[in-house]
Amino acid sequence: MASQSDCPFCEIVGREDPDAREVFRDDNVVAFFPTEPATLGHTLLVPRSHIEDIWTLDDRTATNLASATLMLANAIRRAIKPDGLNVIQSNGEAATQTVPHLHIHLVPRWRDDRFGRIWPPETDYSDFEKDEAWERLRSAVRNSGRHG
Template identity: 60%
Template sequence: MPTSHRDCPFCNIVRRDDLDAREVYRDEHVIAFFPTEPAVLGHTMVAPREHIPDIWSLHEDIATHLARATVRVASAVREATELKGLNIIQSNGEVATQTIFHLHVHLVPRWDGDAMGPIWPNETDYTEQAKDLMQERVRQACRRIDTR
């Protein structure tokens, strides 16, 4: 897999080709920066420096580095913003609102009455049978994955 894509805006930030990027953290494996249009002030994205399009393409060793950096940067955002809460959002695929196909984690500080609003529906109407069926399907898929 290529480590960088010429047309990827996040790869441009990794290569330091985007002079407008507001980088806040960088190490050998990851980079953290503010999005161009933050949802709230302090909204930070953490991404692997290697071009990885989505979570299904992520190798466990890079996942470990990404998780550690996410915790580290979340602590920094907490200290800098005096937040009241934090959403950690990671989207995959257009239907899940992924617009840049370079894996990244959003750290979104939250306060009462902020511009984000709720991120979950107030309620759903799934039947117990539908939930049981999905539970079994995911359980079986987990078992298959564990044996690979």
């Protein structure tokens, strides 16, 4: 599998980090606890290949990640018994991606946990702005060849 020598997640994939708390591994993905979990049971899932973000992700790896995400979500539900679960995948610095290796956060949630809100309580976009963004996105989807 492709890796980068300075990538901390590639070190975990390559079993070079003796402190990693690994949860799951197969031929395609590795899941482990982050060093500073947002909540107990917070798990990171990474592809074994060094893929920086969602824009460089291929369909086969995406399918493997989706399948492993479902399996881990169910395992977290059984083992940790949270009130809820956030599945978060961030891309780029503006979206708070701090390690340039694609990763999915599975974060168990409880009603009174310290994680906090992940969405703003409200926004103030005009109908014109929303319609303009809607049309640009619809056009991009049509041009992708993957519309129904």
